[in-house]
Amino acid sequence: MSAFMLPKGMFTLRGQCNEKDRHLLLNFKHTLVDPSTILSDWTRERDCCEWAGVRCDNTTGRVVELSLPCSPESSPPDGCDDEKSHCLTGDLNLSLLQLEFLNYLDLSNNDFQAIVQKGSEDVTNCDNMPFVHHPHSCENSSNLHYLDLSENENLYIDNIHWLSRVSSLKYLSLGGIDLQKEIDWLQLATLLPSLTELHLDGCSLRNINPSLPFVNFTSLEVLDLPFNAFSTQFLPHWLFNLSDLTVVDLRYNHFQGQLPKSLLNLRNIKELLLTDNKLSGLIPGWLGQLEYLQVLGFAGNMFCGPIPSTLGNLSSLIVLDVRSNYLNDSVPESLGQLLKLELLSLGDNHLTGHLTDRIFANLSNLEYLSMGSPGLIFDFHSLWVPPFQLEELILTNMTGPKLPPWIYTQTSLISLEIGSSRISFEPKDKFWGFATQLAKLELHDNWVKGDMSNVLLDNRWIILDSNKFESGLPRLSPNVVLFSASDSSFQGSLSPLLCQKMNGNSQLRYIDLSNNSLSGELTDCWMKWKSLVIVKLSNNNLTGTIPPSLSFLSNLTILQLDKNVLFGKIPFSLKNCQNLQILDLEENKLSGSIPNWIGHNVKVLLLRSNQLSGTIPLRICQLFSLTILDLADNKISGSIPTCLHNMTAMAFPPSSITRMPSFCFTALSDTLVFVDSVMLHAKGQGLIYKKHLQLVRAIDLSSNNMSGTIPPGLFSLNQLQFLNLSHNQFEGNIPREIGGLKQLESLDLASNRLSGEIPPSLAQLTFLGTLNLSFNNFSGKIPSGTQLQGFDPQCYAGNSELCGAPLQKNCTDQQDMEPIEGNNSQGDEFLPSFYIGLGVGFATAFWGVNVAIFFNRNVRHSYFRFLYYIRDELYVTMVLRMNCFRR
Template identity: 35%
Template sequence: MRACYLQFLLLLALLSCNATKFGFSFDLRDSKVRCIEEERQALLQFKQHLVDHYHWLSSWSSIDEDCCKWEGIKCNNKTGHVVMLDLPSDYGWYAEPATKYLEGEISSSLLGLQYLTYLDLSYNNFSGKPFPNFIGSLTRLQYLNLSSTNIAGAIPQQFGNLSRLISLDLSRNYDMITEAHNLDWLIHLSSLTHLDLSLVNLSQVVNWPNKVMMLPSLTHLSLRYCSLSTFTTPPQLLSINASTSSQLLFLDLSDNYDLMEVYNLDWLIHLSSLTYLDMSGVNLSQVVNWPNKVMMLPSLTHLSLSSCSLSTLTTPQFLSINASTSSQLLFLDLSGNYFTCSIFHWLFNSTTNLVDLHLRYINGLHECSIPDAFGSLNSLQTLNLAGNMLVGGIPRSLWNLCSLDSLHLGYNRLSGNLYEFMSNASSCLTDSLQHFVISDNRFTGPLPETIGNLSNLETLNIDNNSLTGVIYEAHFSNLNKLKWLDLGFNFLILRFSHDWVPPFQLYVISLSSCRLGSAFPKWLQSQKNYIVLDISNAGISDTIPVWFWDFPPRLQYLVMSNNQLHGNLSDLSSPRFNELAGIDLSANLFGGSISHFLLNNVSSLDLSNNRFSGPISFLCELNTPTLLESLNLSNNTLSGELPNCWTYIHHLVVLNLANNNFYGKIPDSMGSLVSVQLLHLSNNGLVGKIPTSLKKCNELITLDLGANNLSGTIPPWIGDSLPNLVILNLRSNQLYGSFPLSLCHLSYIQILDISLNKIEGTIPECIYNLTAMSRTMDTISSAIYASAIYAIAISASVIYPNLGRNSYIDHASLVWKGREFEFKNSLGLLKVIDLSNNKLRGEIPEGITNLTELIALNLSRNNLSGLITSKIGLLRKLECLDLSRNQLNGEIPMSISNLSFLNQLDLSANNLSGKIPIGTQIQSLDASRFLGNPKLCGSPLPNKCIDDLHPSYINTRGDKNQNVQENVDDRFITKGFYVAATLGFIGGFWGVCFISVLNIRYIMKHLTSNARMMLHVAAAL
């Protein structure tokens, strides 16, 4: 009893010391002191400038005269002055539902609190309001935290007046301005022990080391992601005086990639007291002998060197560090570097006291297995080996680590049956394990019911394996602490009784592709705190019950796509959604009109592929700007004119209204969508001209207006005002006029489709300027396209890594190999030009062959004439080439046989002649692709060429292909040549014969005459 009493007195003493440190005290006496009236009025004025979403400040009332009892307020018990204003929001912490969150501005009424020593407004949102310069006048401040408050402007020099400051946190204010000498005020803060400027851009600050590291009392310094570099960091950093820096305990310089590119780490030797060092994301590849400089710090317990471009190939001494120099380490993170399997050997010999070990996404560990020796790290609490392509199973030794509370093995190639591993789990592990993540592996078999023995489990993530079987209530009977449940993308069946009430309250529920039964899962009614709910592709065929629409107050992501949910949606106009929520109800059977959504609180809404009908006039009922970034209503039967009220939705990045029944003109107000990057209005009944107002949408990456009845000319401003276009689809409209030369300015374009219109004139020579079609897939245009997809990822992706699977992915409908297909996941890889079904004339410009990365080229059904350029073979990536139904003449160039990827070729209905070139791909094509060219011959056509009928003209070596090539290339050797040669041969032959006959008769005559003479001579003798 006495020991408890002494501990209680000690606790009171510690509280009293800490409280006195910040200017207020605890007093057990019944104090009669109340707050000062002037300070009470100042607080009420401060409240008037705030928006209190959760009625957090309900105790701040003009009725209650004692402000010292208000939420977040502490007063000095002797004087009554307000000394503490402690209002940090809990909005930034996803693990708990928000109950505290403020918006508005920081009012200068706080100047009425001149005795304030403690001010914390972190994680509230002040919406880019100017930096509160007046805070520099609160000279008694000792603790100031404005982290993540979204304030902007320069840090005022008046901060130098806060000479009593002990702790200053201005981190995560991305829009704060820092100029060359913006940190000069720091030199006056001699009492400062804690400084955090993380995620504040300090790239322009000159000589920051002298201003920061020379603070005599500084023990904690965090400059993470401040854009520090060797170009703005002078060599003084390398010569920090030991007397001014030896007291530093905590140093975070992470995510400043260029900070140490050419400098070494010699300055570390002065930081002998350092216990925490984080240099993750700093390029240390050029630093010589870094292990001996880092690992020799005598007090170091926390070391993070992730993504530092380190390698065992360039720093082999890392593996030979003496155990005595590194055994004090408790936390080690070497993720994102290049190490081979030998890294494991060093770990087991040098870091025996490790508590937290992170080796995520290390190149070089693929095909390695998890060593059984991990079981020797008896102090290990966290083991993270995610993303290494490790093979094999989970060693049994891991199940004997009694201190292990977090095991992350996701994104590997581990395999086996979970029964084999979990049946060996020790009783101490079942009591300690809190986070079990094996997502994205190759585990098979059922999920053992013994998972329910892990009574302290908070995270269960087995997403994307090949697990099978049935999940029963017994699996979860003891998991009353479970917060994160991800069973998605397996072959699991969830079979619960209708009235089952789970023992847990989940924050993340991800059951995509699990079979939940045809009825809507009633057990969800008991869940009051979830932030993410994903029950997509779950086989549900039901209406949504009324109780479901009473969402938890902090819902950020709702996915129920790819089911057979039906009926009409509830009216969702009441403020049930948390700000920046994402909703995906696509690919269901919902019908009727679209009910009213409170779009002010929604960032992403996907109702595509349903049966909604009627107008979308609910968009016009908005009276304030929204934060909606993605709206997808495609593939429904919506109708009516497009509303002319897009002014309040100007934050849209994605707008997809394709494949509906909208009619009328494209409204001019769409030009107010200045942030839109992906715009789909195709396959409707829109008429009129393309509005000039769209030229203001200069962020556009996809402009899809195909399959409408738009008229007029193609606006020249498309090429001048939309410089980032990657996809332009104007297919199947009533557009006329010429091909605008300005389209040649679209250097990022990858898909250009203006087919099925009435475009006249010639294809401009400048088409070779479409340079994205001449670069490999690793191009700027592909990066721009990818950035558009990334830009519309909703904020919940920060807390739910699998959201990428459900985020909006752009698509396009293209004619491919004679049929219309919709491309989605591979869309960013396509490079296509389709100018077919127009009235184009003239020759095909030779410059088009400069677009060497083209995959499909369709110029069919025009009035093009002239020869097919002999350089057509330069388009070596071509898979589809359609030049049919034109007036092309001459021979097919031999170089076309170089197109080894070509599997769709149509040259029919032209005036081509000569022999079809011989090539592996060409002869395998259907003969119909060459019909309509009466002077064309050779395989695959049935009519043979003359050289095929006279094989004797093949050279004696049997080199048929050589003779064919020579005959095809020599355009002077025609059929007439062969006829003349044949007649000449016959005439010459018979001429020779006739002369020979005459000569024989003459010879015989002379021989006869000579014989007679010889006889006469003989007789005379």
């Protein structure tokens, strides 16, 4: 199947391709990398109207559409982000905009790196184009109505001024492209007078000109700006003058303040999404006047007070989402008038009073319901049967003795979430039997007791995190895809779960049993779970060796067995796990040497706090994707391999190659993303990195028996942020190349045998926030500059020959006069020779004059006559001056 999706209606034409259009398309192809050879038929021997993704006008033969979006269908089922290795990459050539009859351009979801205009000089110079027959052939497209470059996450765009060349645009989407350097995006967008839809979601935009009263969006209907970095004291004034707007999406920004009444100017508004901002104050009652409103999303803000009863007047409302605010008072019964309501989310507020079935009596279209607050009492009649059949139900902060009985009437339910509740699930057989029909079951932060060891779970998605089961693990059917039960007080062995008999092959891809009290061995039944992609068993009491059967998990990308009591060698059989990207075995009792078979896909290698010995294998240098290496607190000896500069992932900015593995599960319309987290020991403490793990670059070799010098090539890894070589036996100087680590935030070289002066280039590391050079043999003056003088003196303790701020020991004058590195030592010998020569010359002249006066009579008489003459002259001058003073 092709890696690209061509739009419906795409067909091959037999017309003659326009020569200029062919030339421009080939310019576009020339700067691309095409790993899937989707453009293999783009040759001069074939009519360009027959090329993949190209559609021409049937009459003129001019190119009118180019559609090459990369299909997500080639992505692995576990990947959250589309895997882009099959997509177009390289440079995006803007010469495409000179296709003057082009009206549709879709290059979304590819992996373009930069925007260029290579080859366009050949096109814009009409004199060099023999096929040009009229003066307007070199103009930009005046017909382009649709432009979609979204989801090219690695595309570098520092400005969008080129948009002025396509003023006919009606639809523009640049979602997912980093545009933070473009501060004039709003003014540039207003140069598109026909624009009806503007999609700039997730573009890292910051400037929205909130005080600007008016912008020239005369035709704009859809304004899509979620997931940016806007942070203002109020919503932008100009927004409320765009009376034709039907959709406003400002979710996940940092807007503050209250809702202005000028919002009523958006009389045609159908969707208003302000989820996850910092808006505050009351939800105003006048919102009930927006008669066309269908979607109202205020979740994740700081609204307080009651839910306005006037919201019941919004007869067209389909979605009402006010969860995660500070709303109080009772739920108004007027919400029961919203007959078209399909989604109602009230949870995680401070609502009080009784929630009865009267509010829901007429809501027959309801499909999604979220409710629950600590002061809200569920007061449903025991025999009540709702008029709706829910697909998703979220109940939180329940304190009743049992679940509301009406839940068991929901035969269409796909997802059930119960959190932060003290409620009984008895009778157990009834609840777990009902739960079997669900695709998603999530019980979190509850006080749930009872033996789970005899329960068979058949849901595809099961989350039982942060409960108090205090029992053995449940059994899983082959249908389970995700099972997460961390921090839930599970006890006993893994064997009943992993070694159970199953009818059919397991589909389990994700298992997380970390932070429990599991004991015993890892068991050797992993061959039954070949579909596993992520295994997390951290922080238990598991013992024994790592079993060979783990090698059957050929799809494994994350293996976390840290903080257990495992011993023995790291088995060679793990070599079969060629897709492994995160291997975390730290804080066990593993022995032997560091494996030299580690797969080239590994990005995070954590072997800290074991009993590993031997040297660092040269194989480490071949891990081109490695971004985090932690071998601290072992018994490793030998020197640092000089080839570490080959770990190129630490030398280049983050890209799709260094993206961390994650797990996605889609149910209904939602996709839940599990992003892995690891603990890194940086800046003198243990820090958990999750969301930004793929941005971290770290090497920690501390607390070993390593020796030798620090190779300068280590400092070519210029994206390195954390470097710890402390508590070893390294010798020699700090290479001056350390100044190349411009991103370095933490440097620890303490307790080694390093000597010489601290290189001045260290003072140039502007991001350096943690430094420890203590207990070495450094000497000389600490290089000047606020960077190194700003650290605590303890950072330099144990170096008796160091001087200068921030130490109290001042450098002597002689030290101040010592040559800096690179000066010629001959200059140091000049001053003593100069002073000796000066003394000898003075003595020679003095005695030469005296000898001449003593032995030569004529000279002697002339000399004394000269002295008498000088005496007489001085006397006359003095008398004259005294007479002047008397007058």
